Amino acid sequence: MSARRLAPLIALVLAWPAVAEATTVRVWHAYRADEEKALAILARRYEAQHPGVTIDLVALPYDAYAYKLESAIPLGNGPDLFIAAHETLGERAKAGLVTPLGDVTADEAAAFLPHTVEPLRYDGQLYGLPLGAKSLALFYRTDLLPRAPETTDELFTVKQKGVTPLAYETASAFYHAAWLHAYGGRLLDENRRPQLGRPESVRALEAVYALQKEKLIPEDATSTLAARLFNDGKAAAVMNGPWFAGEIDPGVPYRVAPLPRVSATGQPLAPLLTIEGVFLAARARAPKEALDFARALASTDGAIVRARTGRQVVATRAAWDDPEVQKGADLLAFRAQLDSVVPMPNGRELSLSWEPIQRALRRTLRGAAPAARALADADAEILARLRPPPPPGRSLPFALVLSAFALAGAVLLVVRAQKTDGGVAPALRRVAREARTARGAYAALAPAWIAMALLVFVPFAVGAGMSLYHHQDGHWTFVGWGNFLDILLCRDGDVWSPLSFWYTLVVTVAWTAINVLFHVAIGVTLALLLRDPYLRARGLYRVLLIIPWAVPSYITALTWRGMFHRQFGAINGILVWLGAEPVSWFAKFSTAFAANVATNVWLGFPFMMVVTLGALSRIPKELEEAAALDGATGWQRLRHVVLPLVLPAMLPAIVLGAVWTFNMFNVIFLVSGGEPDGATEILVSQAYRWAFTRGHQYGYAAAYAVLIFLLLALQSALTRRREEA
Secondary structure: OOHHHHHHHHHHHHHHHHHHHOEEEEEEEOOOHHHHHHHHHHHHHHHHHOOOEEEEEEEOOHHHHHHHHHHHHHHOOOOOEEEEEHHHHHHHHHOOOEOOOOOOOHHHHHOEOOOOOHHHEEOOEEOEEEEEEEOOEEEEEOOOOOOOOOEHHHHOOOOOOOOEEEEOOOOOHHHHHHHHHHOOOOOEOOOOOEOOOOHHHHHHHHHHHHHHHOOOOOOOOOHHHHHHHHHOOOEEEEEEOHHHHHHOOOOOOEEEEOOOEOOOOOOEOOOEEEEEEEEEEOOOOOHHHHHHHHHHHHOHHHHHHHHHOOOOOEOEHHHHHOHHHHOOHHHHHHHHHOOOOEEOOOOHHHHOOHHHHHHHHHHHHOOOOOHHHHHHHHHHHHHHHOOOOOOOOOHHHHHHHHHHHHHHHHHHHHHHHHHHHOOHHHHHHHHHHHHHHOHHHHHHHHHHHHHHHHHHHHHHHHHHHHOOEEEEOOEEEEOOOHHHHHHHOOOOOOOOOOOOHHHHHHHHHHHHHHHHHHHHHHHHHHHHHHOOOOOOOHHHHHHHHHHHHHOOHHHHHHHHHHHOOOOOOHHHHHHHHOOOOOOOOOOOHHHHHHHHHHHHHHHHHHHHHHHHHHHHHOOOHHHHHHHHHOOOOHHHHHHHHHHHHHHHHHHHHHHHHHHHHHOOHHHHHHHHOOOOOOOOOOHHHHHHHHHHOOOOOHHHHHHHHHHHHHHHHHHHHHHHHHHHO
8 A cells, every 4th residue: 555545544643642532512502604604714713723623513403492491401412602591590490401510709790791691690699601782672764764863752652644653562471561661660589489460561552552542653553574674664663683684675775773752651661571591501511611602602702793693682891892793883873771670580480471461452452351350360361380390299199090900801801811812821822823924014004103103102102191290390290180170160261262172172162063064165166166167267266276285385275374364454445445434353252263274274175175075976876866767856966865874984084084174273363463362272282282281281181181192082973983883
């Protein structure tokens, strides 16, 4: 072998000690675009300065970020460092997902902006270093507002036809908090208990409702709607965060300024402050190197890169003296907004409060309840969610019960084998013989059985086991039947409240029955029409009528949601054109339920139409011709010949459609969102709420899932018995 060929091998051998000693620091983040680019620059710079350290940056989807942290860190598969907002710090600290960093000196704390260090403490311990500060500010169009308004009266002087002075997500607690603080209210008191029913909070919500009635802010506004109005020149200003800059169309003339003072109180709109920090994960593989890299990110040099390249509102004070950073007008506006902010609490109490607060906002802004009553109900709901978990149970009785069932099953098998084969041994020999005879069939079915085991049986067994536990702050406590008793006995509220299992069950059954009825009626009717041989362009009609089934359901649901918007929806536009009053579709149960049904009927009738067409094609024409010769009318032929022959093929489709509709999560979640006040939730969407928006009560949600399975199993058994009869 030549020396030239040996050179790479020799170099690898000589470099092996350095490779073996290299340390990898894994960093998880949810950055995108410029923020991700700035982080990569700092990682490569750190590697150049520390040859023995490799920074492995892992970008994760924002929606799955929290779940992946919770599942990976306890198993030792998580990151060494992770970048996240501070509001869930309390839950992560109690779950043991983060490691305390030790306290910082007064000089070290002074290196950061006010309000940026304290939110990263929990129970007196510092868990992270602040990287950035995010809050709301005012984006305003310079062609509609020549200068930044200093008061709300000045902002609302915009009276141009078709232009809304201010747009923002009105039903969001995060956005409403700015008004709440300006009127002297608070989301939680010093003891982290809800205090929404106080007069200050009531006045703030009443003021926002008055602004909506006067058309100074849009109705049922979402962030998407606010962005569209701003880009189209139909909103003079938008209250939003730094992420909103990426949603503004090129060419739109705008600037950013701190939020104005509320003229009625003289106090500024004070939004919630979110601190983006870097945290040392528990069970980090390289904690020393990880902490050193965290300090580099939070240093002045690191902050300058993140401000220049990533356009972040950095928490490091000295970075704002950099000349390039000083040129960023938007950054300076968000920096100025930090003088009037309220740091977001970092305990689980806030995460349990979002949904009740937003429900109170929607109730008031839609005119369904006065502000005082809606906020008082929200306080009561939050306190109910903060109640202690079910008492711990004893696992021994459950183990004994399971053992008894297993023993009873074994005895039944032995008795059956004794009756049929004369004993257990002959029965086993018969089974082995049959297995050898049909080994080809078993081999063909093996992939399907393996897939069913991995995708159905194992997850169901795990979920059933979870239903016997209570989950809080990453810890699981065995509670036995506690979750089931809480659900069935409605310990979270009244039997007929929207949170009740029994109320939701009634809604779910009505939802399923009405939808399946319309699916079958419309599907069968259209199939009979398309069956007519004299109908022109039948093929074209079939293609067009299958389109609702072909389009992904979430796209259809979002489209229908937009059409039902009270102020800008196409349906209300048609009603106004016809001289009728616009309908607030999601303000009442009847109209919200009707909106959900209309969307799901549009999605579901093509399936029944296709099944019916297939069944009709198998009916011999001679039968109908014979009936016609006997004098039967068209209705009689349909009733006594066609439908009896179609029904056997339709029954499995009806059962399948009922199961699909029973669990139709997309439509409920995306169209009505459970509105009003959760009254249109069905069981599966209610289970989702308990798992992901009400404090991660996974055991409670698993109990819901088990009950849903039992209900569907009962429905299938009754249907099968009816078919056999």
